[in-house]
Every structure is written in C-alpha cells, then in structure tokens.
Amino acid sequence: PGRFRIAVIPGDGIGKEVAPEGVRVVQAAAHRFGIELDVEWIEWASCDWYAAHGEMMPDDWKHRLQGVDAIYFGAVGWPATVPDHVSLWGSLLKFRREFDQYINLRPVRLFEGVPSPLAGRRPGEIDYLIVRENTEGEYTSAGGILFEGTERELVVQESIYTRIGADRVLSFAFETARARARRRLTVATKSNGVAIAMPWWDRRADDVGRRYPDVAMDKQHIDILSARFVLQPDRFDVVVATNLFGDILSDLGPATTGTIGLAPSANLNPERKHPSLFEPVHGSAPDIAGLGVANPMAMIWSGAMMLDFLTHGTGAGRAAHDAILAAIESVLRDGPRTRDLGGWASTLDVGREIAERV
Amino acid sequence: PGRFRIAVIPGDGIGKEVAPEGVRVVQAAAHRFGIELDVEWIEWASCDWYAAHGEMMPDDWKHRLQGVDAIYFGAVGWPATVPDHVSLWGSLLKFRREFDQYINLRPVRLFEGVPSPLAGRRPGEIDYLIVRENTEGEYTSAGGILFEGTERELVVQESIYTRIGADRVLSFAFETARARARRRLTVATKSNGVAIAMPWWDRRADDVGRRYPDVAMDKQHIDILSARFVLQPDRFDVVVATNLFGDILSDLGPATTGTIGLAPSANLNPERKHPSLFEPVHGSAPDIAGLGVANPMAMIWSGAMMLDFLTHGTGAGRAAHDAILAAIESVLRDGPRTRDLGGWASTLDVGREIAERV
Ligand SMILES: CC(C)[C@H](C(=O)O)[C@@H](O)C(=O)O
Ligand SMILES: CC(C)[C@H](C(=O)O)[C@@H](O)C(=O)O
Numbered sequence: 001p002g003r004f005r006i007a008v009i010p011g012d013g014i015g016k017e018v019a020p021e022g023v024r025v026v027q028a029a030a031h032r033f034g035i036e037l038d039v040e041w042i043e044w045a046s047c048d049w050y051a052a053h054g055e056m057m058p059d060d061w062k063h064r065l066q067g068v069d070a071i072y073f074g075a076v077g078w079p080a081t082v083p084d085h086v087s088l089w090g091s092l093l094k095f096r097r098e099f100d101q102y103i104n105l106r107p108v109r110l111f112e113g114v115p116s117p118l119a120g121r122r123p124g125e126i127d128y129l130i131v132r133e134n135t136e137g138e139y140t141s142a143g144g145i146l147f148e149g150t151e152r153e154l155v156v157q158e159s160i161y162t163r164i165g166a167d168r169v170l171s172f173a174f175e176t177a178r179a180r181a182r183r184r185l186t187v188a189t190k191s192n193g194v195a196i197a198m199p200w201w202d203r204r205a206d207d208v209g210r211r212y213p214d215v216a217m218d219k220q221h222i223d224i225l226s227a228r229f230v231l232q233p234d235r236f237d238v239v240v241a242t243n244l245f246g247d248i249l250s251d252l253g254p255a256t257t258g259t260i261g262l263a264p265s266a267n268l269n270p271e272r273k274h275p276s277l278f279e280p281v282h283g284s285a286p287d288i289a290g291l292g293v294a295n296p297m298a299m300i301w302s303g304a305m306m307l308d309f310l311t312h313g314t315g316a317g318r319a320a321h322d323a324i325l326a327a328i329e330s331v332l333r334d335g336p337r338t339r340d341l342g343g344w345a346s347t348l349d350v351g352r353e354i355a356e357r358v
Numbered sequence: 359p360g361r362f363r364i365a366v367i368p369g370d371g372i373g374k375e376v377a378p379e380g381v382r383v384v385q386a387a388a389h390r391f392g393i394e395l396d397v398e399w400i401e402w403a404s405c406d407w408y409a410a411h412g413e414m415m416p417d418d419w420k421h422r423l424q425g426v427d428a429i430y431f432g433a434v435g436w437p438a439t440v441p442d443h444v445s446l447w448g449s450l451l452k453f454r455r456e457f458d459q460y461i462n463l464r465p466v467r468l469f470e471g472v473p474s475p476l477a478g479r480r481p482g483e484i485d486y487l488i489v490r491e492n493t494e495g496e497y498t499s500a501g502g503i504l505f506e507g508t509e510r511e512l513v514v515q516e517s518i519y520t521r522i523g524a525d526r527v528l529s530f531a532f533e534t535a536r537a538r539a540r541r542r543l544t545v546a547t548k549s550n551g552v553a554i555a556m557p558w559w560d561r562r563a564d565d566v567g568r569r570y571p572d573v574a575m576d577k578q579h580i581d582i583l584s585a586r587f588v589l590q591p592d593r594f595d596v597v598v599a600t601n602l603f604g605d606i607l608s609d610l611g612p613a614t615t616g617t618i619g620l621a622p623s624a625n626l627n628p629e630r631k632h633p634s635l636f637e638p639v640h641g642s643a644p645d646i647a648g649l650g651v652a653n654p655m656a657m658i659w660s661g662a663m664m665l666d667f668l669t670h671g672t673g674a675g676r677a678a679h680d681a682i683l684a685a686i687e688s689v690l691r692d693g694p695r696t697r698d699l700g701g702w703a704s705t706l707d708v709g710r711e712i713a714e715r716v
Pocket of ligand 1: 088247281283550551581
C-alpha cells in the first residue's frame with residue numbers, strides 16, 4: 001500500500017507529550033495494514049529552538065520539508081518566552097500558507113463514554129464536520145498603526161479574501177456534503193455586520209452552490225450559529241467557514257462533545273503538491289505541560305486522518321484510520337482516562353492502550 | 359424621580375410583537391415607582407418603512423431622536439425583502455455609531471425554572487456580564503473589491519480600532535469588574551492569528567489594566583474562550599470584547615442559559631450626550647414572526663436596564679429594575695411560558711403576567 005515519509009514536529013508544551021503517543025499508534029496501525037512509514041523527528045518549529053536560534057525555524061525549512069509526504073504536528077506556543085503571534089506566524093501559520101494547505105478539516109463527534117456537557121445529548125446526536133478556510137481571510141499581518149503612541153492612535157487590520165480562496169473551500173465543502181447521507185451544508189457568515197467581505201462571501205456561496213442543487217445549503221450568522229452549536233447541535237452536517245470563524249467553531253464544537261482533548265484536524269493541500277499537516281485542535285496548553293496528563297487522543301485521531309489521506313485510493317489507509325478510531329472508541333468505553341475525561345491515567349498509559357488495541 | 363422621553367422602535371418581525379409587551383411592563387414599573395414616561399412610537403427604522411420609502415429612516419432621523427432620553431428598540435431585519443447589511447447599517451448600526459453608544463452591556467444569567475442546555479448547571483452558576491465595544495472594530499464598510507467579477511477577484515475588509523475606542527471600553531469593563539464581588543475581568547483576544555490589531559488590543563488591555571491592580575485580568579483567545587463558555591461558565595465574571603467577538607459571545611452565553619429569548623442588552627452612551635438604546639439580543643426571527651409566540655422577556659429585561667440607566671443616581675430606576683427582574687423570575691418559576699421555554703403561552707400572555715406581578 002505504500003511507503004511514506006513523515007516529519008514529526010512535536011513543538012511546545014503538551015505537543016511534546018502527545019506526539020510520541022501519536023507516532024506509537026500510527027506506527028502500530030501502519031504496520032498492521034502494511035503501510036511503511038519513515039519517521040523523521042524535527043526539533044525546530046518550537047519555542048525552545050527560538051530560544052537558542054532567535055527564530056522559529058531554520059532558513060531552509062521549506063526545502064527540508066518539501067519532500068515529505070506529511071507533517072505530523074503537536075502544538076506550538078510558549079507565551080512566557082515567545083509572544084504567540086511570533087511563534088505561530090513563524091511556524092504553523094507559515095506551513096498552512098506556504099504549503100497551501102487551504103482546507104482545514106475538523107470533525108466533531110460525541111462518543112460513547114464521554115459525557116457531553118450538553119444535557120441529554122447521546123452519541124450520534126453530535127456528528128458534523130467543519131471545513132475551515134485555512135490560508136487567508138481574517139488571519140493577516142496586513143494593516144498598520146497610525147499616530148502610534150498618541151491619543152489619536154488608530155489601527156487598521158485588513159482581512160483579505162480571494163475568489164480563488166473562497167471558491168475552492170466552498171467547492172470542497174459542497175463536495176464533502178454531497179458525499180454524506182444528509183447532504184446539508186451550513187455556511188457561516190456575518191454579512192449583517194462585516195459589510196464588505198461577508199456579503200461577498202455570501203454571493204460566492206450562492207454562486208458555487210448553483211453547481212450543487214442536490215445539497216441543501218443555508219447561511220447562518222456566526223453569532224446565532226454559535227448559539228445553535230449549543231442548542232441544536234443535531235441540526236448540523238457540514239459547516240463551512242472562513243479562517244477565523246472556522247477557528248472559533250472548531251473549538252466550540254468539540255467543547256460540546258465534552259473535551260477539546262479529542263478534536264483532530266487535517267490541514268490539507270488536496271492537490272498534493274505540498275505536504276499536508278495533521279495536528280490536534282488543542283494547543284500547547286502551558287498550564288498542564290510537563291505533567292504527562294494531556295489527552296493524546298486528538299493527536300492520535302489526527303494521525304488516523306493522516307494515514308487515510310496518504311493512501312487515498314488504496315483501502316489500506318482507510319482501514320488503518322478505522323482501526324485507530326475503533327481503538328479510541330473502545331478505550332473511551334472501558335480504558336484508561338486522562339484528567340479531562342475525569343480519570344487519572346497518563347498520556348503514556350492512554351497511548352499504549354490505544355496502540356495495543358489497534 | 360423624573361420624567362423621560364422614550365422613543366419606541368418596534369422594527370421588524372417579532373420586534374413588533376415584543377415591543378408592546380416591553381412597554382406594558384416598563385410603564386407598570388415606572389408608574390409603581392413614580393417615574394413618568396412619555397412614550398412615542400416610531401414606525402420607521404423598519405423594512406416596512408423601507409418598502410414604502412426606499413430607505414430605512416427619514417433624513418432627519420437624528421434630529422428627531424436627539425432629544426429623547428432613550429430608544430427602546432425591538433429588532434430590525436427582514437432579509438426576504440431587504441438585505442441584512444442594508445437594513446442594519448441603515449438603522450441599528452447607525453444609532454450605535456452616530457449616538458456614540460460605545461458600550462454594549464449584555465448580562466448572562468441562568469434562572470431558576472429555565473433548564474440550562476448544559477448538564478448539571480444550577481442557577482447562580484452562570485452569571486456574568488459581557489461588555490462589548492459597540493462602535494468600531496470589525497464592523498465596517500471600509501475596504502473594497504479588486505478585479506471584480508474575474509478569477510483574480512480580491513476583497514479587502516478593513517477592521518478599524520482606535521486607542522480612544524479601546525481604552526474607553528476597557529476602562530468601563532475594569533470599572534464594572536471592580537464594582538463586583540469577584541473582581542475578575544476576561545479580555546477576549548485573538549492575538550495569535552489576527553496579527554496587527556489583536557496584539558495591539560492586548561497591549562491596550564495591559565496599559566489600562568495597570569490602573570486597576572485590584573482587578574484580576576486574564577486574556578483568552580476567542581476560540582478557547584468560546585469553548586470555556588460551555589465547559590466552565592462559572593469561571594467568568596466580566597468579559598470584555600471587541601465588536602465582533604462581543605457579538606458572538608453574547609449569543610453563545612445566553613444559549614448556555616437555555617434560550618436567547620431572555621437576553622437583554624443596553625447600548626450606552628455613558629456620558630449621556632446622546633440617547634442610549636435598549637434592545638433584546640435576539641433579532642427579528644422571521645421564522646416565528648407573526649405567530650405571537652415570541653418570548654418578550656428579553657425585551658422586558660432590556661426595559662428594566664433602561665429604567666435603571668435613566669434614573670441613575672436616584673433609587674427609583676434601580677427599584678423599578680429590580681421589581682421587573684423579580685417579576686420575570688417569578689413568572690419563570692410558575693407562570694406562563696412561551697415555546698422556547700417549552701410552553702404554549704403567547705407573547706401577550708407572558709407580557710401581561712409580568713406586568714401584573716410588577
Ligand atoms: C494557534 C492558533 C494560531 C491556531 C489558529 O487560530 O488557527 C489554533 O487555534 C488552531 O485552531 O489551529
Ligand atoms: C443584527 C446585527 C447587526 C447585530 C450585531 O451583530 O451587532 C445583532 O446580532 C446584535 O448582536 O445586536
């Protein structure tokens with residue numbers, strides 16, 4: 001089924017703790033399904049590296065990574081020593097942009113054995129997929145400060161959207177919705193307030209949507225949409241959003257399923273011209289870093305998405321993905337639990353147990 | 359205790375249904391506490407008016423409203439006939455800006471008798487106040503579209519923040535937090551992604567915060583903050599946010615208390631140079647408009663905030679406010695309920711009952 005080169009970037013904080021467990025499980029699944037992985041551990045793209053070198057990555061980072069098939073990424077950020085916008089713009093956000101990983105896929109699912117903070121919600125009732133635009137929009141360092149340091153100080157922050165950028169993520173979302181049973185797509189917007197870009201985004205959704213008459217599309221303003229993630233999560237199937245709105249929704253959604261310690265993500269360059277990147281949605285979590293109590297499941301599930309994407313076309317990656325998901329589900333039912341799930345197990349305990357069950 | 363001129367703007371959809379109940383209750387409370395109100399009903403600032411006149415408001419709207427003490431506002435928006443950005447920018451958002459209502463206060467509270475969608479949360483456990491910047495930031499029509507209609511189409515949307523704008527809302531939030539028992543202030547940010555404005559916003563919070571060493575301030579990125587509104591709502595006391603983030607949080611927060619049909623808001627010009635505006639957080643809700651089933655409690659609670667603000671300094675408005683809140687709480691315990699609360703009562707039934715108990 002194939003041989004692939006994976007760059008593992010643990011990063012900072014709990015990234016360094018969950019990455020080894022992710023690799024452990026991914027290797028076990030790969031082995032079982034005859035997939036060969038060459039794993040290379042990378043210590044840069046971390047705040048430790050920054051402390052020693054004054055930058056987040058070596059100058060030839062792109063060259064070094066361009067040849068790998070995927071990047072398996074823990075988490076970056078250590079605000080006590082490096083401001084977040086420096087560490088993130090110097091690593092993760094660079095990867096997303098320069099490797100044109102324009103799709104960020106973030107599944108949200110309520111599992112058996114994980115009590116939802118939402119009253120009375122049963123497994124199966126929360127099961128949707130967020131498709132987030134991942135390269136443009138609200139995340140920019142375009143803009144500037146005028147009259148700096150004076151009373152008249154004024155800040156302009158530019159969000160920048162392109163037709164190419166909007167259309168490709170909208171098309172991807174429509175295609176994804178079409179392939180699912182419910183064929184429903186919700187478009188996050190805020191066209192009543194953000195008065196240039198968002199009415200335009202709505203028009204792009206309408207235009208692209210004309211090619212998908214078999215998908216039921218509706219647009220919801222981000223404020224009420226966030227409320228409905230809590231009040232009516234069973235309404236959602238596929239949700240597509242700009243970069244910032246997708247960021248918010250993909251922390252909120254997982255929160256309603258009990259823990260963000262489970263939420264995975266795939267930063268995809270669907271054309272495979274550049275490596276795609278797979279990472280948990282949770283960050284480096286300085287508050288619990290170093291304790292060995294972080295939940296590795298989000299990292300592990302992200303690894304499952306990686307195997308699936310890598311071997312797209314053959315059945316092996318899909319089988320490996322499903323085996324990992326089944327192992328996670330089984331451990332959630334009766335295996336060791338980390339703190340966020342009300343247990344006392346360590347990151348290592350959970351990683352080993354999942355690897356075992358794969 | 360005073361005599362005040364109130365302009366009532368019902369607006370569209372359920373705005374027209376909840377406004378009369380709001381006025382009914384506010385009048386009852388005013389009467390009981392010796393406050394005199396001259397109420398003027400205004401039919402413009404609505405999509406009906408737009409249909410007849412081709413604009414949302416008459417040209418001299420500002421002149422007509424400048425003399426009133428407060429605007430009591432239902433909801434605007436009827437997307438079937440007028441695009442939301444046209445109706446809102448032509449009315450509500452104009453009021454907020456041109457009357458410099460730079461504080462938007464949005465209390466979030468879980469009441470007895472209203473089951474929270476969050477499992478096991480008890481009244482008292484969710485009780486915080488969102489202070490939203492209300493005049494600048496992400497809500498602009500600054501920017502534009504380049505290469506329109508072509509493949510290269512590019513959209514620039516500018517968010518604009520000022521030091522004056524940030525500092526005054528931050529100061530207000532610190533003052534508000536200082537006056538409360540817990541003295542905690544959470545600052546919503548996204549400085550790891552939105553790379554010019556948000557690091558600057560963080561610096562403004564630090565700067566202003568130096569004047570409030572007795573308030574415990576922390577900054578949280580909007581994504582994880584949204585997750586915590588669901589996972590740990592008891593952590594929050596006062597939350598301050600820019601315009602867009604405040605908008606999102608103030609729909610999400612009320613959703614966790616069971617219904618956005620309860621959430622009130624006060625759009626304040628604290629200097630009282632211009633009229634302040636009081637309105638429910640819910641919008642015009644076209645889906646249930648005309649049925650007479652909308653919950654009027656958010657409108658009524660907003661009216662209580664209005665009386666409190668108007669008579670600031672005398673005890674009468676505070677007493678009227680508290681009497682209205684007590685009546686709402688009592689009806690929530692054993693009175694008629696609208697649909698959103700699982701009942702069958704009409705908007706009118708609930709309004710009358712609250713007025714009765716005031
Ligand atoms: C760390 C941060 C820059 C990042 C983002 O906002 O995209 C994270 O929150 C995520 O969701 O992947
Ligand atoms: C209707 C809309 C423009 C408005 C806003 O986004 O401010 C509303 O959602 C609110 O929260 O008052």
